[in-house]
Structures are given as C-alpha cells and as structure tokens.
Amino acid sequence: MKAHRWITTAVAAAALGCAASALAAYPEKNIKLIIPTPPGGGFHVYAQAVAPYLAKYLGNDIKVVLENMPGSGFRRATSALYNAKPDGYTIGLVGIGITLLPQVKGDKLDYDLHKFTWIGRLAYDGLAIGVKKDSPINSIADLKALNRPIKWPHTQRFYPGVFAAALGYPIQVITGYKGGRDYITAVVRGDGEAFVHVPSSTRGFIKSGKVKLIALFDDRYKKEFPGIPTADDLGHPELKKVTTERLLAGPPGMPTDITQKLVTALEKSIADPELQAWSKKAKRPFQPLTPKGVKAVVDGQFEFFEPFKKLID
C-alpha cells in the first residue's frame, strides 16, 4: 500500500516536472491557427499578416501554420478550436456575430463563447447603412417615411432586422447573397433599396459614386465620411455595439503561462513597425484589446442581442 502511494507520488511528480518543463519550453513545435473562412477573406488576410510575427515573438524558431476550416457559418472552425487540446498548439480566430447568434438563440452547439481562452483582438468593424447614389432616400427618416417594407438584400435576416427594429422602419430582407460586395452590387443593380455593411469594404463603392451612406455606426469613420449622421446623432448609441470582431483565442482551460506568452507575443506583433507598415498600406487597421477587454466585448454583445432573440431565423 505504502509502496503503491510512493509510486503514485513519484509518477505525479514526474508528470508535473514534465509539464513544468513543457511550459518553460513552450512553444516546442509549430502552432496551428484555425481560420473560419476560405483562403482570401478578411479573416485569412489578417491571420496571414500576423502569423509570421506571432512566430517571431514566441521564439524557438517555430512557425504559426494557418488552417482554413470554412463551413457551417463559422461553426465548424469554432467547434474545432473549442474542442482542441488546450496546450497552446491550437489557436484560432473567432468571429463574434455569426457564432454568437445561434448561442443567443439557444441552439445545441458544441462550443460556448463564454468559455474560450481569449488571447486578444486583431480588429473590429462597425456597420453603416447605405443606398444607391441616385436614390431619393437620404436619411433614416426617409426610410421611415416610405411606410412600406423596404427591400433589403443581405446574406441573412438578422443584422438588417436588428437595425430595422431599433431604428423603426419595416423591411423585407432578400437573402441568398454571398457576401457584402454581392449585396451592395444588388442595391446598385436595383434588386433592393438599401444595405447594411462595414464601411471599410464599402469604401470603393462610395468613392466610385455608386452608393452613398445615410447612417454610420462606427465613429472611427466619422472623419472619412463627414456629414453622415452617426449612432449618437440618431439617438441610438447602442447600435455601435453591433460589430464584427476578429478575435484570437485558444480552447477553454489553456494554462495561464502559455496564454500569457501568446498574449505578449500578439501585443508585440501588432506593435511591430513592419506589421504596422503593412496595416497602413493594406488599409487593414489593428484594434488590439486585452483578454479582459475581449471578454467585456463578448459579454456586451450577448447582452445587446438578447432582446432581439426572436429575429434570429
């Protein structure tokens, strides 16, 4: 019995020793970074840009290898990350918004956004409402004055629905579009009358005189698009909370020291002058946030979307 206890203790000690040395040496091998979209999208571009710097600041001559796992509206990648071993060798980008909706609705999911180990934020984008350049609609008041359902092309019903409910105009969402540029083009073509999208990818359409914005819910773009009523002007500051977030996370229960190493590496990466230079050139700004800050953002989104639950579907 005594001998048995001795052995147990020895094994436990050895295991702890191994674990400690593993932590000290982390990272010992390449790290996998899961991306929820196919190659080429915004998530991929950010990950591609950050990956080599993460590797550089983690040290030990390792690589951060990207793995695209598109599918099921981000569910596949998010589940894969959630259920990976929390050893620091699998991390991934989580897109808040599309992954949050099924959880707010109460779908049976194999992930829980409250439990991820957050490493930090790469970027976020608020939204804006726009119409065709020569449209007689010039404001949210004009939308309301139409007094009929406004044809609204989008990928899904939820986001247009949230804005319509909050701002008080009726809409008829036309779904089935494949992405932002697809539904903005649909508005230019006349399939629909208005769209809601991130200002950064709407820029080209505005600059070329195809569409105009009538409301802006991301204050960072105030200077670039002057004179457009903002969320505050419209008396709906809460709509600034509707953002697409690009967050870096590990599976739940990742050891604190490994997480800290990743947090520090991400901070240093984003501050790296080379990466900053790219960010400026590519017009892909970084908005870093600490793990605590990320948690607050995620909690805030849950709180915000709760009343809109019935709009999902």
Add this chain to the structure above:
Amino acid sequence: MLELSLDALALLCTVKGLTFLTAGTLVGLLFGAIPGLGGATALALLIPLTFGMEPRSAMFLIGGVLGSVAFGGSITAILLNTPGMAPNAATVFDGYPMAQQGRAGAAIGAAATASSLGGLLGVVILVAIMPVAEAIVLAFGPPEFFVLALLGLCAIAVSTMGHTLRGLVVAGVGLLLSYVGVDAVSGLPRYTLDYEYLRDGIPVIPALIGLFAISEMIHLSVKGGTVAADREMVRITRIRDGIFAVFKQYPTLLRGSAIGAFIGAVPGLGGTVASFLAYSATVSMSRDKQSFGKGNIQGVIAPESANNAKDGGALIPTLAFGIPGSAEMGVFMGVLIMHGMDPGPMLLIDSKEVIVALILALSVACVLASVIGLACARWLALITLVDVRILVPIVVATAMVGAYALHSSVEDVVVALIFGVLGYLMTRLEYPKLPMVIALILGETAERNLAQALAISDGRWSIFIERPVSLTLIVLTLAFLAFPVVVSTLDRRRSR
C-alpha cells in the same frame, strides 16, 4: 493603357518576371493535374510567398497559375478518365476514348492548343468588354441567373446521348442531393439529419473526385492491364494531328471560348458548367452526334477552350465589383487585399498597372502551359501503358489527399469514397455521371435565384419576361432545346 502594358511586358521579360511566371505555370499544371487539388488550393499555398513581393511580380506568379491550371487537369482526364479538376469533367467524354484508342497524343495536342487559344480568346473578350463590364454585371441579376441555371439543366437532356431517361434519372438524383444543407433563402437546414457537416450541403469537389477519380480506379483495378489497349498505337500517335485539328475545327473553338467567357462571368456557375455547356452545344449542333463519346476530337476542343476562356470571364465581376466569379478568384481577392488593393469598383482606377500585369501574365501563361504540355505529351502518353497495379494506388492516394486538402476535412474524404462506389456502379450499369454533377451545382443556384427573383418582384413571375436580358436567355434556351429537333427534321425532309 498601352504604356502600362509595355511597362508590364518589360517587367515580365526580366529574369525575375519570367521566373515567377514559369514557377506559377508549373505549379498550376501540377495542381491542375492532381485530382482534387486545383487553382484555389495552389493560390492559397502561394499567398504567403507573395506577401513580400512587389504587387506586379505577385501577379505574374498568380497569372501563371490561373493560365495553366485548367490545362493541367485535362491531361489526367484524357489519359486516365480522371479529370484533375471539375471543369475537366467534360473532357473525359471523348478524351479518354481517344487515349484508349491510342490517340492520347492527338488528344493532348488538341487540348493544349484549344486551351491556349481559348485562354487567349477569353482575355481578348475580357479586354474588349472591360469598358462596359459594369453595365454587364449590373444587367445580370437573380432572374437572369435563374434562367442561365435552367439553360444548364436543359443541356443535360441534350448531353445524355441515347441514354436520355437514364441521364434524367441521374440528374434528378443530383438535384435532390443539391438541396441538402442550409437553405440559402430561409436559413433553415434541410435533409441534414442533424449532422453538422451536411449543413453546407454535399460538397461538389469531393463528390466529383469520387464519381470520376475513385470510381475509375475501381474500374481499372477490376479490369487489370493498362489503360491503352495497344502498346504500338501509343508510340506512333501524332501530337501534330491534334494541333491541326483545332485550327480545322475553328467554329468549335470559337463557340467553346465564347460560352466559356460568358459562363465564367456568372458568379457561382464557373468552369464546370462552362465546359459542360460548350460540350453539349457542340454535340447538339453537330450532324454526327453518334460519334461523340467515342473519341471525337471536337469533344476535347469544346470543353478545353471553354474552361480556359472562363478565367477571362471570371475576372469581369471580380475586377468590376469585387464579386469573385470562381473559387480561384476568391483567393485572388485575398492577394489583392494583402497588397493593399481594394477589390471593388475602384480597383481598375487605383491599381490599373497591377491588373494589366495580371492580364498579361494570364495570356502568356496560357501559351506557356500548352508549350510545356506539348513538349511532355509524348512521355505523358506513356502513362497509359503503366500497369494499373502501380497506377491505381498512386492516383487513389493523391485523390484522397486532394479531397482532404480542400477544407482539411475527413468527412470530405468519406464523401469522395461514397461517390466513388456510386460512380463505379453507375459505370457498370451505364448511367452517365456528369448530369449528376451539373445538377448538384445548378440545383442550388437555380433555387436560390428563383427565390430571390420572386422576392424582388413581389411574387410576380412576369419579372422573367419583363427584363430584356432574361427574356433573351429564355429564347436562347428554347432555341437550344429546339435546335437538334429542327436539324433532324430538316435532314429527314432533305433525304426524302
């Protein structure tokens, strides 16, 4: 514009420029030839490499891949009855019978020539259309896409050649399978059996790898021996015959290229539908329909010219509005963003020099890929003499890797295997396979665009005949269906 083109040409003619272009071309050929891998995978792997490059050099590399990948896939289609990529699926109809008859060299010669000329014609069409690209993209909305999808589905009936009922049965099954997954309109899952993987529907590329690559490998290993029946025939085959045939059959080439560029420009339809429509249009317009499927060289020229011309077409929505016309274009847009360009209406104004470089590289790569292909054709044809006991394991292994690589998904491999067995049974029972793939692709497109069109029109069906483009397409579809009937009626009258 001319100055920009000359600038780009000067840059391309440097050692660096040519190295990137050649590297891209070789990667494209290789990725095209391996079943399951394709242009999108090749570009995704090259993205990190282009990160540090000057944008125009990056375009040379990418243009190389885009220009060569379609031809790469035709080589395995002809030699092994295994299309390297979905768009080469139509090439197997006549390409493989040619290889079996020992005319692999001629088939590859024709494919290479049709590919490069088709690619160049696609670029010519792109450049000619560029000034009005915007108007064209805006002229095609959900009603037009729906009619186009309908046209594609009608083409199935024409392409089944003697197996009409079987073709329709297979297409029906394909349509049913296309409705698996989350409904794009309502957002609700259908026929997914609560299985997460099926939410995205049956994936086309793994299904295709199964239907063509795996099933053919099962068939070959059951049969034994080699692909080509007669050893001597393979050696005396003349590549030159294939090259000349393309020039002799220039209407087929022109028709294929035009169809390719046109369908390529429709987001979501892509190369598979383009080459399939080019093939069925050629069959339906031919007076000698019986010769197709038995090694008619026109059956190689039509799809091959179409699937290279489609790149020129696919660039139209990509460059004009930042809407990717194909999977490759989706990845290509990522490269543009990495390099600080904004895919969308300002691209052609802000980044003209980069786009000119891409178009130039695309054109040169089309020719370069074919030259490389032709130079190697004699040796490549010898693959048909390799014992299937060696060939089968190699092809199956690469096909499995290809199926997995696409989305790093084991389920995709399982789908490929299931469709492999299904494809083998279909071969044994003489059911055509391509109608299933076309229905699988078009079912979703047709349904989604129909729902969108009716939502736009508040449920009025007249939207399809009120819009001039949609109406024209409806007339074209009717003409396409009526043409064979009219021709045979006229022939009968004349013979009386």
